[in-house]
Amino acid sequence: MPRSVSTNRELREKSRERILAAALEVFAEKGYEAASISDVTERAAVSRGLVSYYFTNKQRLAAELLDRWLDGIGGILGLQGSADERLAAIIDGSLMVAAATLPVQRLAITLMMLPATHPIFADVEAEKADRVREMEDAIRSIFAERGAAEPAVEEMLLRATLEGVTVKMAIYPATFPVEAIRRRLHASYSLPEPTAPLPIPSPQVDRLRAK
Structure with missing residues (x-):
């Protein structure tokens, strides 16, 4: 039975999001200049043709x-x-x-x-x-x-x-x-003191050090 228009649209959107997520990971790990479209397709587990369908080049991925x-x-x-x-x-x-x-x-x-x-x-x-x-x-x-x-x-x-x-x-x-x-x-900014801490990890004041 053929897929509906809405189903096809949903599948396309999922593929596009998977490509963007992969691009973010690859760019973060390798740096933008060292990363390649092939790296992105491999990480996303999709064909190069599919990536090219949504994004003509690496610059368009970065732009998105x-x-x-x-x-x-x-x-x-x-x-x-x-x-x-x-x-x-x-x-x-x-x-x-x-x-x-x-x-x-x-x-x-x-x-x-x-x-x-x-x-x-x-x-x-x-x-x-x-x-x-x-x-x-x-x-x-x-x-x-x-x-x-x-x-x-x-x-x-x-x-x-x-x-x-x-x-x-x-x-x-x-x-x-x-x-x-x-x-x-x-x-x-003379704002009222917050009544509760933000729900995110926050170490005590010491010294900034990379770990």
Whole structure:
């Protein structure tokens, strides 16, 4: 009996997701430049033709992964509550996402910074210009409500701070004191002290060391 249209669509989507998951693993293990499409097809256990059907080349695979990363950080657009509550939610949400998706974070950081792949990131960012602008404006509106003299500068500083924290979490996952840093960030913005720790591993403050 022939498969239904919905069944075929579901199978195609599963194949596409398997390829993307394999690409993330391979890029994380070997580095983007050293990884090949053959590595991805072998890890995904699919034919090269199937990979080429969805992604014409390695650059498109990287672009899709970066596209999803940008979508992830755009989740702040749905936040509700007072300016302080939204700011606290951005800080906590960013730390939670970073802790839960460290392989994605490492890859995104690498692709953004490497000269060979920075143009890919720039293209993806340009394609999502409207959504990125909405995210920036959402953060700026929070600081405007809090009475900041320069909301745009505050938005850039917050994003730079959280991205820097994410880099350290990606490099030192076993020794980065997430909870202590979180509470320091809350205090730096005069937010109420969190009533409970985030539900993620967080070592005591000592020294950052790779393990």
